[in-house]
Amino acid sequence: MASFDDDMRLAHVLADAVERFTLDSFRSDDLQVEFKEDGSMATRADRHTEELLRHQLGRTRPRDVVQGEELPTTGHGNRRWILDPIDGTVNYVRGVPVWATLIGLVVDDVPVVGLVAAPALNRRWWAGSGSGAWTGRSLSRASRIHVSDTSRVEHASLSYAELNSWLDHPRREGFLRLAGRCWRTRAYGDFWSHVLVAEGAVDMAVEPALAIHDMAALAPIVTEAGGRFSDLDGTDGPFGSSGVSSNGVLHDGMLSLLNDGLDTVDDAAELA
Incomplete structure (x- = not known):
């Protein structure tokens, strides 16, 4: 089985790269809010966060496809990074700390890496194919997680x-x-x-x-x-x-x- 440890480490680096900006913008007085054509809410922070993520991926994975919520898909190939810069935008706008940056990697149409970074909650959740699922503040401060055994x-x-x-x-x-x-x-x-x-x-x-x-x-x-x-x-x-x-x-x-x-x-x- 292929290892995606390097991609997992990169996902954490990506989350680190945008965390300070998203936290600084959260509850800021000058947060600019707009509504997209589908009626969903977006902020300047959504777009800028995705731009920061794409910039990092352009430097480290220039051959990979990048697909996000706010900007057009770029690249060609079998490796596709899928980004949601701020999941829970309404919470973000209203000052509710339940929002996160979502970073996924799909290879040959199989999801192989996922990271959810929720800095206002001081938590992350992540997983790579064959490596289990984890939560914590960082790769070095993590606990393995498992679903419940409820059967009814x-x-x-x-x-x-x-x-x-x-x-x-x-x-x-x-x-x-x-x-x-x-x-x-x-x-x-x-x-x-x-x-x-x-x-x-x-x-x-x-x-x-x-x-x-x-x-x-x-x-x-x-x-x-x-x-x-x-x-x-x-x-x-x-x-x-x-x-x-x-x-x-x-x-x-x-x-x-x-x-x-x-x-x-x-x-x-x-x-x-």
Whole structure:
């Protein structure tokens, strides 16, 4: 099996390179906020953070593809860095410390490295293929993490995206059915839900609408921690339009509850 230790070290270097800027901009009085064409929020810090990451990658991995949330994809080849400069922008703008820089590496369409750096929480989570999943402040100050062993939905803790994202969704009833069966539900949202699954604090997490830059770093962390990451249709990996993570044991039952009833004519037409 190929080793991605050098890429993992580079991901930490990238996170180090932007951390001071993102922290200095967080809660600053001159934070400039704008809305993109899709209605999502962005700040000057989002764009500048991605520019800093791309600059570092251009120096250290000039032949690699770089894909991010804010700027066009560059490069050609089988190695693709996928960046979300600030995941949780609304939290960032409102002064909530739950936001992170997400750095993922996909090689031959397989997620092999993922790093989530949340400096306002003084935490990072990371994983490389075959190297396990870890959390801590740095590579030298880390603890290995593993998903929970919860085996029944009735005993499980579920985290989800904001409730409004489910109100008009074809799987609304499935989501309510799943949430009603769980022991505990909380809307931690964004990266936070999925890294909590990886470290066993939460058993399942689901978000109905995500992009590749939201998920590329998360998938290897969850899977290397012993869990499973898929979309709502059950296709493993971060390449769908939704994100579902679990401890693995609960995954099929979770998907079954979410998708129950989608074979009706109305639901099929809505999904088309």
